[in-house]
Amino acid sequence: MLKDATAIVGIGQTPFAKQLPETEKALACRAILAALDDAGIAPSEVDAFASYTMEETDEVEVAKAIGAGDVTFFSKVGYGGGGSCATVGHLAAAVATGQASVGVAWRSRKRGSGPRPWKNTAVQLPTPGQWTRPYGLLRPADEIGMLARRYMHEYGATRDHLFNVALACRNRANQNPDAIMYERPLTREMYMTSRWISEPLCLFDNCLETDGALACVIVSAERARDCRRKPVYIHSAAQGLPAQHHGMVNYWNDDPLSGPAWTAARHLWKNADFGPQDVDVAQIYDAFTPLVPLSLEGYGFCGRGEGAAFTEGGALELGGRLPLNTGGGGLSEAYVHGFNLINEGVKQLRGTSTAQVPGAATCLVTAGEGVPTSAVLLRA
Amino acid sequence: MLNPVIDEDGAPFWEFTARGELRVQGCADCGELRFPPRPCCPHCQSFATEWRLMSGRGRIWSYVLPHPPLLPDYAEQAPYNAVLVELADAPRIRLAGNVVAAPDARLDSVDPARLRIGAAVRIAFTEIDGLAVPRWLLERG
Numbered sequence: 009m010l011k012d013a014t015a016i017v018g019i020g021q022t023p024f025a026k027q028l029p030e031t032e033k034a035l036a037c038r039a040i041l042a043a044l045d046d047a048g049i050a051p052s053e054v055d056a057f058a059s060y061t062m063e064e065t066d067e068v069e070v071a072k073a074i075g076a077g078d079v080t081f082f083s084k085v086g087y088g089g090g091g092s093c094a095t096v097g098h099l100a101a102a103v104a105t106g107q108a109s110v111g112v113a114w115r116s117r118k119r120g121s122g123p124r125p126w127k128n129t130a131v132q133l134p135t136p137g138q139w140t141r142p143y144g145l146l147r148p149a150d151e152i153g154m155l156a157r158r159y160m161h162e163y164g165a166t167r168d169h170l171f172n173v174a175l176a177c178r179n180r181a182n183q184n185p186d187a188i189m190y191e192r193p194l195t196r197e198m199y200m201t202s203r204w205i206s207e208p209l210c211l212f213d214n215c216l217e218t219d220g221a222l223a224c225v226i227v228s229a230e231r232a233r234d235c236r237r238k239p240v241y242i243h244s245a246a247q248g249l250p251a252q253h254h255g256m257v258n259y260w261n262d263d264p265l266s267g268p269a270w271t272a273a274r275h276l277w278k279n280a281d282f283g284p285q286d287v288d289v290a291q292i293y294d295a296f297t298p299l300v301p302l303s304l305e306g307y308g309f310c311g312r313g314e315g316a317a318f319t320e321g322g323a324l325e326l327g328g329r330l331p332l333n334t335g336g337g338g339l340s341e342a343y344v345h346g347f348n349l350i351n352e353g354v355k356q357l358r359g360t361s362t363a364q365v366p367g368a369a370t371c372l373v374t375a376g377e378g379v380p381t382s383a384v385l386l387r388a
Numbered sequence: 389m390l391n392p393v394i395d396e397d398g399a400p401f402w403e404f405t406a407r408g409e410l411r412v413q414g415c416a417d418c419g420e421l422r423f424p425p426r427p428c429c430p431h432c433q434s435f436a437t438e439w440r441l442m443s444g445r446g447r448i449w450s451y452v453l454p455h456p457p458l459l460p461d462y463a464e465q466a467p468y469n470a471v472l473v474e475l476a477d478a479p480r481i482r483l484a485g486n487v488v489a490a491p492d493a494r495l496d497s498v499d500p501a502r503l504r505i506g507a508a509v510r511i512a513f514t515e516i517d518g519l520a521v522p523r524w525l526l527e528r529g
């Protein structure tokens with residue numbers, strides 16, 4: 009059984025910026041070493057790694073650079089930001105089943121100063137993109153914008169609802185000195201008059217483009233009790249690839265608006281001792297604002313079609329019904345394929361967030377919605 | 389412009405568009421339609437396929453208006469529309485495409501104010517590098 013059998017005992021990160029001078033490999037090593045130092049565990053004890061298939065630095069490079077010992081488990085999860093929480097889930101499973109004892113998950117990315125993946129048309133064109141990209145659905149913003157407009161049409165969601173998401177993230181970033189948008193408040197007027205990226209999505213509906221790296225360290229619950237920091241237990245973990253799902257261009261099944269979140273959520277809650285109503289704080293993948301209402305529905309915080317209305321009345325702000333992305337998220341802290349959401353969840357349950365939810369004991373962290381996804385429930 | 393990349397599963401689609409036909413892959417055993425094309429039927433696991441003729445009529449299920457940054461050929465026409473059309477004969481099959489004023493017109497040739505979810509469209513084909521590529525015309529032209 010995975011439940012509470014493992015814990016995150018170390019987190020680390022580099023600075024976040026539009027452009028950092030070091031290589032992705034160097035940033036990966038810095039974040040991992042910072043996480044191990046935070047845990048009080050020597051690099052030579054690391055025997056497991058997990059990252060994303062899109063991670064450019066592989067385990068071999070990382071292990072030999074940081075001075076890891078013999079590694080007995082390594083895993084890479086696909087589908088871009090959909091893999092974020094699964095890196096933690098895979099290591100939790102490996103440690104809980106005795107395949108390894110000290111796991112490191114990480115993501116290092118120079119998305120701020122490096123290339124935009126959608127510009128590489130050779131990679132992007134194979135199935136199912138061959139059926140969409142020639143028509144000018146070139147970028148994730150176009151692909152998700154298509155679902156967003158349909159969602160707005162079906163359920164009466166408005167740009168103000170999407171603004172609620174952007175604002176909550178920005179407000180938390182304004183409390184977080186490490187966030188890219190720390191000193192940049194957002195107003196409704198700025199949002200409503202900003203340039204379009206792919207109508208109905210404007211600039212502020214899109215995540216940042218960031219250079220940076222993050223890592224976390226996972227050990228057994230037993231070992232965690234001897235670590236430097238208060239353990240944050242991995243209570244439940246799940247991946248989600250729904251039947252007849254097509255990836256980001258999920259346009260050819262019965263219901264494109266109920267995405268992989270629904271599949272991951274069913275498994276996540278089935279194995280948990282608590283439900284959505286017991287979640288104190290949520291870190292929900294926010295590459296685009298509409299992913300938040302869709303995820304709120306998928307993970308059961310409200311009913312189908314109610315995700316937009318859920319954001320009203322400051323529900324996502326501190327003191328609201330479900331404080332969201334308390335470090336600023338991908339929209340306003342840093343976009344590192346959602347790994348900052350994992351580390352922020354740990355900070356909340358340690359009680360050390362820059363936007364601390366008083367007494368937070370449970371946190372949902374989700375990965376990219378709209379692609380094969382993953383999620384973890386953390387508890388103090 | 390990006391041309392469709394034709395793989396083995398999808399090749400018949402383009403052979404039919406070259407004849408001016410919109411055909412969708414279906415199962416020759418249980419009859420279920422499927423898109424995008426794939427080797428076998430997810431309902432009955434049969435590898436027997438047929439390509440069913442569609443009327444070429446449909447409705448706009450959703451659309452976006454992409455603005456730069458975009459690939460150069462697309463940026464030059466931006467903002468343009470990209471739509472999903474649910475087929476009248478198979479509403480759960482939603483083909484991506486562009487609504488244009490005439491089959492060979494630019495991607496920005498229709499005023500975005502005329503686009504509506506639910507608007508009726510019909511297919512037309514334009515030739516791009518030897519491929520017959522679907523385009524969509526508003527029924528109330």
Ligand SMILES: [Zn+2]
Pocket residue numbers: 415416417418419420429430431432433434
């Ligand atoms: Zn069949």
